[in-house]
Amino acid sequence: EIVLTQSPATLSLSPGERATLSCRASQSVSSYLAWYQQKPGQTPRLLIYDASIRATGIPARFSGSGSGTDFTLTISSLEPEDFAVYYCQQRNDWPLTFGGGTKVEIK
Amino acid sequence: EMQVVDSGGGLVQAGGSLRLSCAASGFLFSSYAMSWVRQAPGKGLEWVSTVSGNGGGAFYADSVKGRFTISRDNSKNTVDLHINSLRVDDTAVYYCAKMVGFRCFDDWGQGTLVTVSS
Numbered sequence: 001e002i003v004l005t006q007s008p009a010t011l012s013l014s015p016g017e018r019a020t021l022s023c024r025a026s027q028s029v030s031s032y033l034a035w036y037q038q039k040p041g042q043t044p045r046l047l048i049y050d051a052s053i054r055a056t057g058i059p060a061r062f063s064g065s066g067s068g069t070d071f072t073l074t075i076s077s078l079e080p081e082d083f084a085v086y087y088c089q090q091r092n093d094w095p096l097t098f099g100g101g102t103k104v105e106i107k
Numbered sequence: 108e109m110q111v112v113d114s115g116g117g118l119v120q121a122g123g124s125l126r127l128s129c130a131a132s133g134f135l136f137s138s139y140a141m142s143w144v145r146q147a148p149g150k151g152l153e154w155v156s157t158v159s160g161n162g163g164g165a166f167y168a169d170s171v172k173g174r175f176t177i178s179r180d181n182s183k184n185t186v187d188l189h190i191n192s193l194r195v196d197d198t199a200v201y202y203c204a205k206m207v208g209f210r211c212f213d214d215w216g217q218g219t220l221v222t223v224s225s
Contacts, residue, residue, distance in 0.1 A: 001169075034211035036152070043202065043218060044144075044152065049211040056213075087152055091210045095168050096142075096154040 002026055004088050004099035012107040019075040021102045023088035028068045032092040035064055035073045038101075039084045047086075048073065078104070109133035113203040113216035119193050121225050127188040129203030129216055137161065137181040140206040143188045145199035146218075153199075157206065158186060171197075193223045 003026040013019055023033065035048040046055040048064035051071060061076040075082055083106050088099040115127040129141065142157040156177040157166045165177050176189040186203060200220050204212035 032210060036212075038152075043215040044212070045215075046211055046213045049207060049213075089152070089154075089211060094166050096157070098152040098154065101151045 001095055002029060002090050002093055002097050004090055004097055006086075006088060006099035006102045008102060009100070010103045010105060012105050013078055014107045015078050015080055017078050019073075019078055019082070019104055021073040021075075021086055021104070023066075023071040023073070023099050025069045025071075025090060029090040029092035031067050032090055033064075033066070033071050034089045034091070035062075036087045036089065037082075037084045038087065044087065075104075109205070109214050111203050111205055111214050111216040113201065113219045116201060116219035116221045118222045118224060121193060121195055121223055123193050123223075125190045125193065125221060127190065127201055127203075127219060127221070129186040129188075131184045131186070131203075131205065134205070134214075136184040140209055141179060141186045142204050142206055142212060143177065143186075144202045144204055144212065144215075145197075145221075146202070147196070147199040150199075155201070156188060157209065159209075190221070193221075195223050195225050197221060198223045 005024045007022045031051040033051045036044040038044040052064045063074045085101045085103045110132045113129045143155040158177045162179045174192045179186045200218040202218045203216040205214040
C-alpha cells in the first residue's frame with residue numbers, strides 16, 4: 001500500500017498569505033495525485049488532479065506541482081473561504097489511498 | 108447538472124448488515140467508475156471500494172474485503188454497497204463519488220452516516 005504523508009499537520013496563516021502544503025508518497029505515484037478541500041460539515045471538493053490540473057471551477061490561486069514522490073499544493077493568496085482541511089490522494093496503484101490531511105487555519 | 112445522492116445509513120449492531128445506495132443523474136452513468144469513500148468521526152478520508160463503468164471490475168480496501176460488496180445497475184443509474192459483518196470501526200460517514208477515469212473523485216454525494224454499536 002502506498003502511504004501518503006502530508007505536512008504540516010496544521011498551517012496557521014493570515015488571509016492574503018501564501019500557503020504551501022506538502023504530500024510525500026512512500027513510492028512513486030508518477031503524476032497520479034489529486035488534492036481535495038473539505039470544510040467542516042461539508043463534502044470534499046476536488047481541487048487538482050494529475051498533480052497539476054485544476055478541476056472545473058477551481059480558482060487560479062490554487063496550483064499543484066510535483067511528480068514521483070513529492071508533491072505540493074500552493075494557494076497563492078489565502079481567501080477567507082480557503083481555511084479548511086486539504087487531502088492528497090493517489091491512484092497509481094490499488095488500494096487508492098489518501099493522506100492524513102493538512103488543516104489550514106486562521107492565524 | 109451532475110448529482111450524486113447517497114442513502115441507506117443508520118444505526119446497526121455489530122455483526123449486522125446494511126445496504127447503502129447511491130443514485131446519480133446528469134451524466135452518462137455507465138461511462139464512469141463509481142466509488143465509496145468513508146470518513147470516521149473526526150478522522151480523514153478512506154477509500155472503500157470502486158466499481159468500473161460496466162460493472163465488470165470491482166476493487167476493495169483490505170479492511171472491507173470479504174465483508175463489503177459493491178454493485179451497480181446502469182439501467183437505473185444506481186450503485187449499491189452491501190455491508191456485512193459490521194464492526195464498530197466501520198462507523199463513518201459513507202460518501203458515494205463519481206470518478207474521473209480511475210484517477211480521482213470529482214462529484215460526491217452528501218454522505219450517509221453508518222453507526223455501529225457494540
